[in-house]
Amino acid sequence: MAAKRGRSRSKGGGTLGCAPFFALIVIALIIQYWWVLLIAAGVVALTVALVHTAKAPPRPARVPPPKPQPVMAPPRQVLSGDDLAAHMRAAKQAGRVRDMQEWDYEWIRLAYPGKSLREVNDIANAHFARGRSIGINWEDPSAP
Numbered sequence: 001m002a003a004k005r006g007r008s009r010s011k012g013g014g015t016l017g018c019a020p021f022f023a024l025i026v027i028a029l030i031i032q033y034w035w036v037l038l039i040a041a042g043v044v045a046l047t048v049a050l051v052h053t054a055k056a057p058p059r060p061a062r063v064p065p066p067k068p069q070p071v072m073a074p075p076r077q078v079l080s081g082d083d084l085a086a087h088m089r090a091a092k093q094a095g096r097v098r099d100m101q102e103w104d105y106e107w108i109r110l111a112y113p114g115k116s117l118r119e120v121n122d123i124a125n126a127h128f129a130r131g132r133s134i135g136i137n138w139e140d141p142s143a144p
Contacts, residue, residue: 104124108124
């Protein structure tokens, strides 16, 4: 009888085979055709994005808020004839009274140089409340 040959228990013990050559070939192809792989990755990403947006529920329609209406002032009454003349006379008289009061206020400030502005305002208001004017009633402004 023939004696049995002894086999090693590890299969392919110590040999790598052709795996390193396949790895080098794959690396060389990646280096040479990198642009093809980049385009393919872009196509895959675009396809995934389109499928994702197609499955998404539609967005609700955005309704803009209503614009507020501007507040319109009522139309001015157009004056004519006697009404216009009376309006112009009243405006002119109001301007004259205002100018006269400014003039009086300056005279009161000069007549009381040591007084504060608040005291001068009180004197002027009392003076105007009595209907007096320095330009018209040539009286002493300190007289009550």
